[in-house]
Amino acid sequence: MMLNYFDQFASPIFLGVPLIALALTLPWLLFPTPSTRWLSNRLTSTQGMFISTFTQQLLLPVNKGGHKWALILISLMIFLVSLNMLGLMPYTFTPTTQLSMNLGLATPLWLATVIMGLHNQPTHALSHLLPEGTPTFLIPILIIIETISLIIRPLALGVRLTANLTAGHLLIQLIATAALVLLPLMPTVAFFTMILLFFLTLLEIAVAMIQAYVFVLLLSLYLQENI
């Protein structure tokens, strides 16, 4: 069976241990649990600063009822950013390339916002299905379109993260293979391919952070609509 470029995303099993289990459990060693001391070490202080700044920024447009979602949204952000960034290192497995995981994170959280909105303030939640100022004859079709766009949100959230990371990893692998193959044949072209690979890796680092941020931001947006 020939190995193809997509096989890097099949979760490998080594000595009976699926590596996705290691990829999911080990990154949290990089995040020390802070003690109750007032002054902690540099790593804890840096992470605390990141968490407090990010919480403030994320919850700025959300009203007081949404603040109880802070813990889960910030934890999700840390979860996704560390998994994405660690996956860019060679020979690591990125769990966020698995559609199962992204859908599994997106669907319950989106569903929670929808159920909360429909339970607590059903009129307000349903009013989002009709944008203000639509012409009367467009109302029925627009309601259908808005309902479809509401249902498709968790799918979009999951697939966006999966596709971005999968495509990034595939591109890196393709261009790295090209550079390697071209090295004995056309060294100058291989050199330019290496420069391209360098910039692509920088882009992938940015994409890793941005996609995690977009995931959490969109969830907070859905929360704003419904809380």
Add this chain to the structure above:
Amino acid sequence: MPQLNTTPWLMILIFTWFVFLIFILPKVMTYIFPNEPTLKNKKTFMPWTWNWPWY
């Protein structure tokens, strides 16, 4: 695409939420952001610090 093979989907879902809820949530919850200590002669009352509100 191997991601579309649905065999490991349930295990990945359960394991992801397990790791998320058991390891990461408590770690983030222990981050506290205490205020700067106030001087004794100040008459202001203690402001409220972010304590990851739950309700």
